[in-house]
Amino acid sequence: MPDASLTSEQLEFQQYARQWTAQNPAPAPSVRLPLTPLEVKTAPQIDYLRDWQRRCYEAGLVGTDVPTDYGGHGHNACQSIANRALADAGAPFMVNVVGLTMMVPTVLEHGTEEQKRKFIPGALSAEEIWCQGFSEPGAGSDMANQQTFASRSGDEWVVNGHKVWTSFGHFAKWMILLARTSRDHKYDGLTYFLCPIEGHPGVSVKPLVKMTGETGFNEVFFDDAVIPDALRLDDVGKGWTVAMTTLTFERGAGEGAGGGNSASNPLDKLIQLARGSQRNGQNAADDPVTRDAIVQLAITHEGIRSSSRRARVPALNDHPMRIPLQQKVSSSEFQQRLARLGVDIAGARSTLYKNDSAAPDKGHWPMSYMNTYGMTIAAGSNEIQRNILGERVLGLPKSK
Amino acid sequence: MSDAPPKDFGFGEDEAMLRDLARSFLGERFPIETLRDLVCKDSDAVYERGERQAWDEALWKEIVELGWTGLAIPEAAGGVGFKQAGIVGLVEEIGRHALPSPLVATLNASYVLREAEGPGTELWMNRIAAGATASLAITDSRGSWEPADGEITARRDGDDLVLDGSAFFVQDAFKSDFFLTAAQIGDERVLCAVPAESKGLDLSQDHIHDLTRDQATLHLQEVRIPPENVIGPAAEAALLRAWPSILVTVAADLCGCAEWQLQATVEYAKDRKQFDRPIGFFQAVKHPLVNAMMDIDRARSLIYRAASFIDVGDPSSLDAARMAKSAASDAGAFISDRSVQLHGGIGFTWESDVHIFFKRSMHNQSLYGDGVHQRSKIAETMIGPLGK
Numbered sequence: 001m002p003d004a005s006l007t008s009e010q011l012e013f014q015q016y017a018r019q020w021t022a023q024n025p026a027p028a029p030s031v032r033l034p035l036t037p038l039e040v041k042t043a044p045q046i047d048y049l050r051d052w053q054r055r056c057y058e059a060g061l062v063g064t065d066v067p068t069d070y071g072g073h074g075h076n077a078c079q080s081i082a083n084r085a086l087a088d089a090g091a092p093f094m095v096n097v098v099g100l101t102m103m104v105p106t107v108l109e110h111g112t113e114e115q116k117r118k119f120i121p122g123a124l125s126a127e128e129i130w131c132q133g134f135s136e137p138g139a140g141s142d143m144a145n146q147q148t149f150a151s152r153s154g155d156e157w158v159v160n161g162h163k164v165w166t167s168f169g170h171f172a173k174w175m176i177l178l179a180r181t182s183r184d185h186k187y188d189g190l191t192y193f194l195c196p197i198e199g200h201p202g203v204s205v206k207p208l209v210k211m212t213g214e215t216g217f218n219e220v221f222f223d224d225a226v227i228p229d230a231l232r233l234d235d236v237g238k239g240w241t242v243a244m245t246t247l248t249f250e251r252g253a254g255e256g257a258g259g260g261n262s263a264s265n266p267l268d269k270l271i272q273l274a275r276g277s278q279r280n281g282q283n284a285a286d287d288p289v290t291r292d293a294i295v296q297l298a299i300t301h302e303g304i305r306s307s308s309r310r311a312r313v314p315a316l317n318d319h320p321m322r323i324p325l326q327q328k329v330s331s332s333e334f335q336q337r338l339a340r341l342g343v344d345i346a347g348a349r350s351t352l353y354k355n356d357s358a359a360p361d362k363g364h365w366p367m368s369y370m371n372t373y374g375m376t377i378a379a380g381s382n383e384i385q386r387n388i389l390g391e392r393v394l395g396l397p398k399s400k
Numbered sequence: 401m402s403d404a405p406p407k408d409f410g411f412g413e414d415e416a417m418l419r420d421l422a423r424s425f426l427g428e429r430f431p432i433e434t435l436r437d438l439v440c441k442d443s444d445a446v447y448e449r450g451e452r453q454a455w456d457e458a459l460w461k462e463i464v465e466l467g468w469t470g471l472a473i474p475e476a477a478g479g480v481g482f483k484q485a486g487i488v489g490l491v492e493e494i495g496r497h498a499l500p501s502p503l504v505a506t507l508n509a510s511y512v513l514r515e516a517e518g519p520g521t522e523l524w525m526n527r528i529a530a531g532a533t534a535s536l537a538i539t540d541s542r543g544s545w546e547p548a549d550g551e552i553t554a555r556r557d558g559d560d561l562v563l564d565g566s567a568f569f570v571q572d573a574f575k576s577d578f579f580l581t582a583a584q585i586g587d588e589r590v591l592c593a594v595p596a597e598s599k600g601l602d603l604s605q606d607h608i609h610d611l612t613r614d615q616a617t618l619h620l621q622e623v624r625i626p627p628e629n630v631i632g633p634a635a636e637a638a639l640l641r642a643w644p645s646i647l648v649t650v651a652a653d654l655c656g657c658a659e660w661q662l663q664a665t666v667e668y669a670k671d672r673k674q675f676d677r678p679i680g681f682f683q684a685v686k687h688p689l690v691n692a693m694m695d696i697d698r699a700r701s702l703i704y705r706a707a708s709f710i711d712v713g714d715p716s717s718l719d720a721a722r723m724a725k726s727a728a729s730d731a732g733a734f735i736s737d738r739s740v741q742l743h744g745g746i747g748f749t750w751e752s753d754v755h756i757f758f759k760r761s762m763h764n765q766s767l768y769g770d771g772v773h774q775r776s777k778i779a780e781t782m783i784g785p786l787g788k
Binding site: 005006267271274285286288291292294295296298299300302303304306307309310312313315316322323326329330383386387389390391393394395396397398399 | 786
């Protein structure tokens with residue numbers, strides 16, 4: 001049915017995107033794909049996912065709103081429609097998620113003309129995979145406490161330091177790198193770089209193993225790695241401001257350049273699990289406490305989705321950042337409660353892990369539950385997010 | 401086949417204009433000091449001497465002139481025919497000011513009249529559009545929120561109906577010009593309008609904790625009503641069709657109330673110093689306030705979502721409204737709890753304003769079913785009936 005609030009361009013694009021996704025299903029992968037981009041582990045997985053992103057890019061469903069000068073498709077406010085169509089079709093995720101949702105919007109806002117032309121097309125086509133170098137052993141929630149140091153030497157910078165929790169580090173050609181260039185100022189002493197990773201002298205990548213037993217995260221070490229000044233994004237000392245742009249996109253304020261799709265209704269799988277589980281001698285789907293817990297989550301889920309929609313109606317927002325800043329906290333905690341409830345409903349069978357053939361949903365529930373801590377901790381832990389919300393939205397006194 | 405609910409929930413210029421007007425009108429005419437003077441002057445008045453909760457009738461006359469009472473009445477029946485999205489925007493402001501008034505009760509009665517089928521609907525909608533107030537008298541003594549559980553019976557006597565029995569938990573009953581009730585006659589339930597001045601009608605006041613409304617039991621003894629008061633058959637179906645609007649309206653009052661509680665507690669946390677710092681510095685204070693804000697925002701979004709479903713006649717309006725009421729009841733309960741606790745000693749006293757909103761919220765949380773009640777209903781459609 002037509003949606004009256006869409007422009008004619010959006011309506012036409014919506015029709016096209018739905019048609020394309022219907023006619024071009026993703027080919028069956030020869031290997032098992034991970035649940036999210038964060039767990040991409042093997043070469044066949046990355047090859048498959050790169051190919052899929054390239055096809056979506058060529059079809060105009062990635063980089064949809066990016067100007068044509070930079071390899072995009074030049075539409076207006078159509079990326080979310082593309083994301084929706086891909087999600088509705090159950091398509092695989094876009095693997096270059098850091099490139100699409102973080103690098104592209106940040107370079108569009110802060111990059112030189114040359115940087116935009118050099119970096120954006122390769123990220124859209126997944127030819128060049130990006131990783132993020134913000135977190136360090138001593139700079140997690142306190143992100144401005146960066147110790148990786150870039151010292152200037154003529155037209156070059158010499159980088160030394162240690163980044164952690166780097167997703168895609170083992171496949172990445174480039175990193176968005178936040179580094180300290182002055183020790184005199186905590187926030188104004190940071191500078192933002194577009195740093196080469198793959199095969200670059202002085203850069204080494206070492207995989208980290210998560211509590212689930214999966215890889216995906218890496219440590220990246222810089223040992224006198226040299227990068228040209230042309231790869232600096234915006235001014236020296238402006239790194240914090242630029243990083244805030246990146247994080248605004250990471251934390252869900254914008255659509256980025258594509259790739260933010262997820263399954264349509266995560267509650268369905270939980271209800272199926274309840275129907276197939278026993279509790280107190282009856283079907284778990286008939287247990288009133290379980291039913292209440294499921295519906296509570298369904299309401300939270302619908303509330304988060306409806307808030308995303310309300311955030312775009314200025315008349316229903318007294319403070320413009322009030323909803324955008326809370327979505328990361330709400331959605332990561334929703335995912336955690338959802339997975340945890342799945343563990344609870346599965347009962348004794350929740351003890352079975354991914355390598356046990358009798359495990360419900362191939363061990364999804366305990367593994368997904370453990371993985372959700374990645375979401376509640378990453379991108380600024382939810383405790384820090386609550387400080388930011390309390391201070392920036394409610395105006396409460398600052399913690400630091 | 402219904403249209404898709406619009407992306408902006410149908411909250412356009414007209415809706416924003418009414419909301420902004422209500423915000424400035426109530427901000428000027430009914431600030432917190434006026435509320436406090438009106439309902440809290442004497443702590444013995446309501447709870448010890450059993451006096452009825454005060455309300456500002458002069459202000460109400462102005463509200464009637466502004467046309468707010470006829471918002472839910474279709475234009476064809478002399479009303480404004482305003483969208484549900486716009487009505488909830490207004491009701492949020494009513495809740496934010498904890499306004500004692502028969503507006504919510506009258507809106508809820510309007511929804512039922514709007515959904516009723518029968519020759520009598522137009523007359524009673526005209527009356528509301530012309531400024532009459534009304535309230536639903538449909539609840540039994542156990543407080544069941546099932547539309548079919550009333551205890552009033554009717555018998556025919558010539559062209560008239562004669563009503564007997566009681567309806568409980570009638571909202572703002574002493575402010576109502578007439579009551580809408582569902583009377584059992586044989587195996588049918590008819591929707592009737594019973595004017596407050598009817599012979600044989602008696603209201604006995606409930607002694608409630610909320611200071612911003614009144615509530616009563618409606619007793620009908622041999623109350624004779626003429627044919628034009630018999631609105632139509634199938635009262636239960638009309639109530640059920642009106643239920644989404646009723647739930648979302650009470651949810652909007654809760655949500656507005658909760659936003660006041662949040663902002664008042666935030667202001668207190670910025671102002672009150674302990675250990676040489678404003679208490680809002682401490683994360684044990686800051687984080688629960690952020691949690692309350694997130695709860696309120698999700699509830700608010702669900703309210704506008706449900707309202708937009710109602711406006712386009714979406715078949716899942718009832719579940720959408722139940723979600724909104726569940727979220728608003730729980731958000732209201734949480735900020736109510738934190739508003740008293742974080743105000744500390746003063747928050748526990750009559751002197752502080754937080755108790756006024758605490759009580760209004762607690763009353764609304766239970767009205768037409770709390771969160772647990774709504775969720776058990778949603779589970780029937782989402783998961784399936786029990787034991788199947």
